[in-house]
Amino acid sequence: MGRTLFGPLTRWLKDPPPSFVFELSEAGIAWAEIARQPKIAFAPIERDVISVSPLRDNILRPETLQAQVRTLVAADGRPRRRRAALILPDYSVRVTVLDFDSFPSDAFDRLSLIRFRLKRTVPFDIESAALSFQAQPDRAGGKRVDVAVALAPQEIVSRYENPFRMAGFHTGLVTTSLLSALELVPAHGVNVLAKRTGRILSLAVLVDGILKLARSIEMDETSLKEISSHLFPTLAYVEDQLAARPDTIFICGFGVESEQTGRLLEAALGAPVRLLSSRWGQPGEFNSGVLGYLETVKDF
Template sequence: MALPRLLARWLKDPPPPYAFELSEAGIAAAQTGRPPRLSFTALEPDVISVSPLRDNVLRPETLLAQVRALVPADGSRRKRRAALILPDYAVRVTVLDFDSFPSNPSEQLSLIRFRMKRSVPFDLDSAALSYYPQPDGHGGKRVEAVVAVAPLEIITRYEWPFRQAGFQPGWLTTSALAALELLPGAGLHVLVKRTGRILTLAVLSAGVLKLFRAIELAEYTSQEIAGHLYPTAAYIEDQLGSAPESLWLCGFGADTLPLCQWLESELGPRAQPLTAPHGAPGEFDAGLHGYLESLKES
């Protein structure tokens, strides 16, 4: 699928030479050469606290120090371009369907803002919003738009340490949106992704995003995860008319294979670990792996 872009400020330039994925646990980083060089730097527990409503970066100076230590300044006065991959729970992502969709971008934005206004618990006028129209694939007028929105204050607080460290973060997305690049482009698939206390579920049908949910877990158990997957499976059967081919799991560590086996027995579709060309995507770097995979299309 084409990777949805959140707040993209450039679209035709070459990809940035640096990419960073942020989480409460740390910073996953890559220099996007061939082959890319990946690393991970742990953060203290109270540097980032992910929320869709309030400041996420609680200790910006500490985060700045970590960014500077991770990629020291190169002596150039020119800003280094970077992609930032934000936590799933920091950004509201949804799929809106339209029977018809205007061709004028300003009319598109007005329509999307109207639809979103009552569904988010913050002021859209002070929010960053990006959308990605997806044609229905059948030649009709129906459009499903992937919409990503977050309070602007949350976005700017994530960007600030990188700007201070000499980066230009001109390309932003979320971890799960980027990780969708690792799923097959054909067929019906479900991404089941865990990052700390957040479970993200995404349904991809023939490369088109149909459903996206980021859920704060009350407790990390197989039963709770399955409890969120049951309504997702029901949605797929009801709205898409078939069962998913595969569940792709990421972020469960040593529990991955036992959880795959248990989910297969409970739900039916094949369950398997998410994979990537540059190593196994983990709890805190799946988006980075997906982003690197997307560069093959650039």
């Protein structure tokens, strides 16, 4: 994918941090200027500018989005493009985890193998798709490898990037809100993240920081009953496939009722539930990706 980088890679990112990070949702743009004391803000957008989908164009009114982007950050007068990280809505990108008994060392062979495994499981052309992956070796020293893969139709990704390129930004890192928010989950133990953004519920399972499962679901309603109905199979996966119980279920994006939701989920699921947190403030429905990305930037 060249300059564009997908995947849960920020823990291993070695490049200097960009100047800005932007997170898009149907509700607006959360963003931060990366500095010693980051300036974190949210700019709402009209309801019909972005409509998140994994299959069709998400940007319904590109001119309006471009105008909004231009109002966020004043131009600095320099001819060089400013570097920015771009965080896409979870439901616009498919994230999955593939397990391999062994994984080739050659990059081309790795990509070919991943495409072969996914070819019949995605409803778009995988050869032309934006795709990136992160190999997560077995920490016990075995040959087994879990590979986190993020992919989307290239047209969807490009349409998100275009307004920022037109505003003078170089989007060198593109990831998703869920993958970025994982930086806020402890890298030890068995943990589940349940993250809501509007009608989308995103779920992830990590074992000692290794991503084991990721999925995003479009819900018919955002009731506690429906949320629980999606969490129960996730906990069953942890018990059946990982032979474990979650140490903690972290929740994010449930608004002013988050604490009450946490207590009700804890009673229903029988596992400890905690609110996701960050050193830069409480992650919410539309900014957890930004706060997760800031967690990775150590040298302000």
